C-alpha cells in the first residue's frame with residue numbers, strides 16, 4: 001500500500017518510471033500535469049500563458065492534495081511541484097518521495113526535441129536550456145534533497161526502484 005511520489009527536473013523520466021512502477025506495484029499511476037490539464041481543460045502552456053505561473057502553482061498544489069484520499073499509487077509530479085505551497089513536506093508526510101536525478105546533459109538532449117509544450121523552456125536554444133536547467137536545479141536542490149530516496153546518474157535502472165519498494169514490504 002505504497003504512496004509513491006516521483007520528483008525531479010523536467011526530462012528526468014518521471015512519467016516513464018511512473019509507468020514502469022505502476023506495472024511493478026500493480027497500482028494506479030497518475031501524472032499531475034495531466035490531471036491539471038484535464039481539470040482546467042487547457043494545456044499547461046495555455047494555463048501559463050492565460051493565467052500565469054502563480055495560478056498554475058495554486059492549481060497544482062490543490063490537485064496534489066487530492067492524493068491525500070488515495071491509498072496506493074505512483075504519481076509523476078511536475079518539475080516544480082516540490083518547490084511551492086509546502087508540497088514537499090506534504091508529500092513526505094503522505095508517503096515516499098523518490099528524486100530521479102539525471103545529469104543535465106541527459107535532460108537537455110531529451111528536452112530539446114519536445115520543449116514546445118513546456119512553457120518555461122519553449123523559447124530557449126540548447127546552450128540557454130543547459131544554463132536554465134543548471135540554475136533551476138541550483139534553486140530546487142534544497143527541496144528535491146528532502147526526498148526520502150535519491151536515485152542519481154544516467155543509468156538508473158528498475159532494480160534501484162525495486163530495492164526501495166522492497167524495503168517497505
Ligand code: S3P
Pocket residue numbers: 008009010011014033044077078079080081118119120
Ligand atoms: C515544470 C515542469 C513541467 C510542468 C510545468 C512546469 C517546472 O512538468 O509542471 O511545465 O516548473 O519544472 P514536467 O517536469 O513533467 O515536465
